[in-house]
């Protein structure tokens with residue numbers, strides 16, 4: 568199996584492009600099921616998860632066409648045409664590979680009146696139930712049964728608008744219900760909706776497809792259902808988590824990099840925390856410039872739904888704080904098991920103690936390279952970040968996690984001067 572090999576100690580300089588956002592792509596792709604006309608998505612990242620989603624859409628009867636992309640280009644354009652949905656079942660084999668498959672449930676149910684989706688299990692970062700997705704769809708009139716590991720949903724007379732008040736903020740549940748409501752009869756109100764930029768991206772695309780949505784970007788979404796949506800062309804937003812990850816890379820390695828296609832606003836709460844840690848940002852015509860001014864300082868950060876500090880940045884910030892002066896306090900409030908990177912960072916010399924949901928990270932003078940592996944995407948990225956600053960060689964195993972969420976990571980980091988390569992692990 569491939570590994571990423573990094574020799575730490577190089578400062579970074581130059582520009583690297585930020586790709587389209589994985590988490591936006593994975594909710595825009597199922598939106599294509601809401602119409603029988605083509606939906607063309609530009610700036611889709613080239614990622615394993617996007618390919619898997621394409622296969623899922625094919626399995627449901629949609630065609631996917633990739634246009635004019637050369638191997639050397641980042642990103643691509645894909646047109647999804649779901650003229651007819653020939654199967655309403657998302658099978659176990661695909662859902663087990665990618666939890667975001669659950670996002671076909673709402674659109675398929677809304678369009679076909681029936682949908683069967685394998686229940687996603689837990690994953691490396693926690694239980695990850697889907698009860699809020701199901702309750703939300705039930706509020707729109709869906710009848711749902713859980714049998715043999717599958718969610719079987721039907722709405723023989725079509726979905727009808729309703730009031731959904733989520734007891735906690737869920738990105739995926741908001742997306743599923745929002746998509747379904749676009750084709751439900753009458754008005755749907757979603758309270759305590761997630762406000763993540765990827766949801767704004769989805770809602771904006773749905774409006775381009777003819778949906779009537781107000782309150783976009785707020786915790787109350789109001790949707791007037793339509794009989795049908797039409798095709799559209801839409802460009803996926805830039806990946807704020809990828810941008811934040813490379814900002815951490817530049818901050819730990821030193822030097823100055825420019826993140827093409829990114830700006831300060833994209834980073835949300837990560838910006839203020841990284842500034843507090845001693846990282847300087849500037850919006851420039853070429854993109855977001857990132858530079859560590861002097862030493863790194865410890866910070867306190869707690870993950871929260873947008874506009875809070877994202878759980879998807881917690882591991883990368885932790886890697887950065889292993890080299891900061893002082894003790895940082897990081898608290899994970901979204902997922903119960905999202906510290907799998909801690910023992911691996913410790914093997915590289917980091918001083919981290921976890922108690923319950925909080926971790927105290929005491930900065931050390933030096934990290935040392937080591938063979939490491941992680942069980943999820945962002946944890947794997949935290950090991951890459953630590954490796955860039957570690958003395959000697961780090962080999963990150965289980966590269967398939969990184970391939971799910973970082974488009975050609977090693978090429979982007981090589982381009983700004985990192986000593987990093989993909990090697991065959993055999």
Ligand code: UD1
Pocket residue numbers: 590591593667693694695696697698699700701735736737738739740877878879901902903
């Ligand atoms: C999405 C992102 C993921 C990110 C997460 C939080 C995608 C493909 N994934 O995941 O990268 O880390 O948002 O920003 O976009 N919950 C329930 N019941 C539910 C749904 C969620 O209890 O039905 C809980 C979860 O266990 C978790 C919290 O709600 O504690 C937030 O989860 P949610 O926002 O739904 O995350 P995802 O949409 O799965």
